[in-house]
Amino acid sequence: MPILEQDSTDFGKCLRHVKADFYLCLGFTGMRLDHTLAALTELAARPDQTILLIAEDEVIFLAPPSLTLDLPIGTRFSLYPMGAASGRSEGLRWPIEGLAFTPAGRVGTSNEVTGVVKLEMNGPMLVMVPKAHLAAVLCALWPPAARGE
Numbered sequence: 001m002p003i004l005e006q007d008s009t010d011f012g013k014c015l016r017h018v019k020a021d022f023y024l025c026l027g028f029t030g031m032r033l034d035h036t037l038a039a040l041t042e043l044a045a046r047p048d049q050t051i052l053l054i055a056e057d058e059v060i061f062l063a064p065p066s067l068t069l070d071l072p073i074g075t076r077f078s079l080y081p082m083g084a085a086s087g088r089s090e091g092l093r094w095p096i097e098g099l100a101f102t103p104a105g106r107v108g109t110s111n112e113v114t115g116v117v118k119l120e121m122n123g124p125m126l127v128m129v130p131k132a133h134l135a136a137v138l139c140a141l142w143p144p145a146a147r148g149e
Contacts, residue, residue: 009035009038009039009042011025011028011038011039011042012038012042012045015042015046015049015051021050021142022050022052022141022142023049023050023051023052024052024054024138025039025051025052025053025054026053026054028053029053029055029056029060030055030056036055039053040053040060040082040126041082043060043061043062043082043126044062044082044083044124044126046062047062047124050064050141050142052137052138052141054131054134055131056131057130057131058128058129058130058131059128059129059130059131059133059134059137060126060127060128061126061127061137061141062082062124062125062126062127063079063087063119063121063125063126063127064121064141065120065121065122066119066120066121067117067118067119067121067127067140068116068117068118068140069116069117069119069127069129069136069137069140070116070117070136070139070140071113071117071129071133071136072113072133073113073114073115074112074113075112075113075129075130075133076110076111076112076113076129076130077092077111077112077113077117077127077128077129078108078109078110078111078127078128078129079096079101079107079108079109079111079125079126079127079128080103080107080108080109080125080126080128081101081102081103081106081107081108081123081124081125081126082103082124082125082126083102083103083123083124084100084101084102084123085101085102085121085122085123085124085125086099086100086101086121086122086123087119087120087121087122087123087125088119088120089117089118089119089120090115090116090117090118091113091114091115091116091117091118092111092112092113092114092117093111093112093113093114094108094111094112096108096119101123101125108125109128
């Protein structure tokens with residue numbers, strides 16, 4: 001069925017009309033920065049959907065309220081707020097507790113993993129890690145209970 005409205009992106013239309021427990025999305029970032037920004041905005045607008053964007057060099061997702069992610073020590077771990085956000089962390093070189101994040105203020109790019117990462121987040125926060133760690137991210141976002149194991 002054609003969707004005639006032009007007030008949303010094709011990515012937004014997909015997320016609105018395709019019902020799934022988990023979305024693994026490829027091809028929504030890249031050459032056009034405006035399209036990439038629109039895709040990131042869709043992540044922030046859909047906290048009840050588990051969506052993972054695969055970009056050329058990294059994977060990007062909206063942090064759930066609670067996250068445990070096992071990554072190698074030294075891995076780059078970036079946080080980018082899509083609105084006012086705060087939280088607490090373990091396993092990061094620079095802890096985030098007590099920080100007020102906003103897109104036009106403090107962001108958390110280029111942090112570094114020092115152990116198992118545990119995040120508790122309030123507000124829309126994107127997480128970005130190198131694409132080499134896609135399997136670890138998949139395990140964290142789609143735990144065995146959700147897979148029926």
